[in-house]
Amino acid sequence: MARKYREIGKAGWGYTAITTVVGLIYFFPVLWIILTAFKTRTDALAVPPKLFFTPTFDNFVSVFYRSSITTGTSQATDMALYFFNSIFIAGVSVTAALIVGTLAAYAFSRYPLRGNDTYLFIILTTRMLPPIVVIIPIFLMFRLSGLAGSYWGIILLYTAFNIPFSVWLVKSFFDELNPEIEDAARMDGASERRVFFRFCIPQILAGLSATFVFGLILTWNEFLFALLLTGVETRTVPVAMARTMGGEVGVDYGLLAAIVTLFLIPIFFVTFLLQNQLLRGVTFGTVKK
Amino acid sequence: MSELKVSNLRREFGDVVALEDMSFDVAEGEYFCLLGPSSSGKTTTLRAIAGLEELSNGRVEFGGKNVTTAPVQGRGMSMIFQTFALYPHMTVRANLAHPLIRDGQDSSTVKKRVEEVAELLRVTHTLNRKTTTLSGGEQQRVAIGRAIVRQPKLLLLDEPLTNLDAKLRHEMRAEFKRLHRELGMTMLYATPDQLEALTMGERVGVIQDGKVVAVGTPRDLYQMPEDLYVAQMVGSPPINFLETTASADNQVSLPFLPGPVAAQGVGSGQPVTLGLRPHDIELAQDGSSRSARFKAKIHLTEPLGDVTVIDVETQNATMKMVLREEVAARFSVGQDIEVAFDPSDLHVFDSNTGSRLGPGASQ
Numbered sequence: 009m010a011r012k013y014r015e016i017g018k019a020g021w022g023y024t025a026i027t028t029v030v031g032l033i034y035f036f037p038v039l040w041i042i043l044t045a046f047k048t049r050t051d052a053l054a055v056p057p058k059l060f061f062t063p064t065f066d067n068f069v070s071v072f073y074r075s076s077i078t079t080g081t082s083q084a085t086d087m088a089l090y091f092f093n094s095i096f097i098a099g100v101s102v103t104a105a106l107i108v109g110t111l112a113a114y115a116f117s118r119y120p121l122r123g124n125d126t127y128l129f130i131i132l133t134t135r136m137l138p139p140i141v142v143i144i145p146i147f148l149m150f151r152l153s154g155l156a157g158s159y160w161g162i163i164l165l166y167t168a169f170n171i172p173f174s175v176w177l178v179k180s181f182f183d184e185l186n187p188e189i190e191d192a193a194r195m196d197g198a199s200e201r202r203v204f205f206r207f208c209i210p211q212i213l214a215g216l217s218a219t220f221v222f223g224l225i226l227t228w229n230e231f232l233f234a235l236l237l238t239g240v241e242t243r244t245v246p247v248a249m250a251r252t253m254g255g256e257v258g259v260d261y262g263l264l265a266a267i268v269t270l271f272l273i274p275i276f277f278v279t280f281l282l283q284n285q286l287l288r289g290v291t292f293g294t295v296k297k
Numbered sequence: 298m299s300e301l302k303v304s305n306l307r308r309e310f311g312d313v314v315a316l317e318d319m320s321f322d323v324a325e326g327e328y329f330c331l332l333g334p335s336s337s338g339k340t341t342t343l344r345a346i347a348g349l350e351e352l353s354n355g356r357v358e359f360g361g362k363n364v365t366t367a368p369v370q371g372r373g374m375s376m377i378f379q380t381f382a383l384y385p386h387m388t389v390r391a392n393l394a395h396p397l398i399r400d401g402q403d404s405s406t407v408k409k410r411v412e413e414v415a416e417l418l419r420v421t422h423t424l425n426r427k428t429t430t431l432s433g434g435e436q437q438r439v440a441i442g443r444a445i446v447r448q449p450k451l452l453l454l455d456e457p458l459t460n461l462d463a464k465l466r467h468e469m470r471a472e473f474k475r476l477h478r479e480l481g482m483t484m485l486y487a488t489p490d491q492l493e494a495l496t497m498g499e500r501v502g503v504i505q506d507g508k509v510v511a512v513g514t515p516r517d518l519y520q521m522p523e524d525l526y527v528a529q530m531v532g533s534p535p536i537n538f539l540e541t542t543a544s545a546d547n548q549v550s551l552p553f554l555p556g557p558v559a560a561q562g563v564g565s566g567q568p569v570t571l572g573l574r575p576h577d578i579e580l581a582q583d584g585s586s587r588s589a590r591f592k593a594k595i596h597l598t599e600p601l602g603d604v605t606v607i608d609v610e611t612q613n614a615t616m617k618m619v620l621r622e623e624v625a626a627r628f629s630v631g632q633d634i635e636v637a638f639d640p641s642d643l644h645v646f647d648s649n650t651g652s653r654l655g656p657g658a659s660q
Contacts, residue, residue, distance in 0.1 A: 186380055186382060188378040188379070188380050188382035189382045189383075189384060189385070191344075191347075191349050191369075191376075191378070191382065192376070192378060192382040192383075192384075192443070193384070193395070194349070194369040194370060195347055195349075195369055195370075195372075195374065195375060195376055196395050196396040196399050196443070197370045197371060197396065197399030197400060198370070198395075198399055199370065207384065207386075210386040211385060211386055
């Protein structure tokens, strides 16, 4: 009787099980936060922790409406604004950095300067400094120039922070392309602009998506600069989150978990949307063209 | 009148000289092959003609006009790249249509031409597929289609068969000849493979280190190679070389031959290299015109099906010869064999300069 062989390229049950366990270990903190968001204050603080409980949406409601302890009336919080700020600031700065980075990467890749690598290295050095080192001069510069607390200030800063990363990553995608394809397009009569937009960009869409998502995650979660350089009107969610800790009633873990859960949704959504592109993006160049 | 005139092209990459002094002419409607080993400057030459390469010196004339510094776009040339360079994000139809659209053709003309070309190259069934899903042969044909769809005056081909398997290469060689006959365009074909150059080219330019060292018909290059380099570039299996010294004027002796043989154009005491084509060596037969006979030992056999290449060893010389399969079957490795050649088939070269001596010498 013929022995049944496992299909090549398909993992056996053993490997699948191990991967599932490792995956669950990784996912556990996220799961814990999401569960906590649905717990009452008592459940959230229970020892030993409760795995089974009656879920409640109170935490989510109180993210946006909170009853004042003194008057007892329900009041809208500013959390909706902070969510808008986070989306707006991260979205604009990552997009801007991607555009600038892509143009620069194309130039670095296709029209190398004398000492090209040195320039690339210099660009990267800005990311070598720990943020805490530069925060004071930047804070002073922002205060003097009036950028502190404004949308444009923080967007400018995040854009500048994302550019080195974008240049490096996108350049590697351009480097992987077959330059003969661009030459073929030129010989067909395509202008330089057309070669870039219609022939190069479409080939690296996956890479651009990956770069966008990585940049977005970094910017979305950024705390230190947001804390010091945003004002009341431009505060982002991570800063607002930190401010819910403490306060008159101690740490409200349920509320905090609810904010975090909501905070995860947009990034989850974007990643999910670009999932197919992302996988191709991160494995770019590892397979034969 | 020559359609393409390339003179004194020079191109450097840092310290490396890719093209040193590249000059040749291609006549209108001609199928011209550039033959040279890898990194001898074939690709750079084609790219320079197409305008994709900046030159430090030289001149490219095409259709009577100087196009040396003209933009790439609108030169009226097409190129088939070694990697095919199909647009991976587009369908076959869009790939084929692209040159026509850029030329500003209206959509009905584009549609008609694309379908004609697809028909000609038998890729009609792939028109709506992405190029990445095609087989090697289909990709190659689409690449040809994209290059000929606008009916260019000059078609540049950069080792277009290198990425194909042997059977397809054979088919495509015939295909290129057919296309050349049917479309009548000028073709400039670069290849490292002497078989491709000899079978397809009407004329062949042999390249060495960034310059053309010999131009001629395949027959001329094979029968009267101008120097040692051309002799070893052309012909398969490769020519045998024997180093010796002229024993007297117009005479050389070889250690394994009983007496001296005639070699026109050599002076006494001159060091010479004798070239002998494997096809010019045969089994010794009484009464044959091949008068130079010698005994040798079979060192190696390479059966190719219809013929067998045999390496024979005689006093400090190893030579290749070709025998028909049924003849070769009688011999095995290690056996002694008596073979013969006609001294007039010897190509005589000056060992110092490498240039040809005797009949057909350029001086």
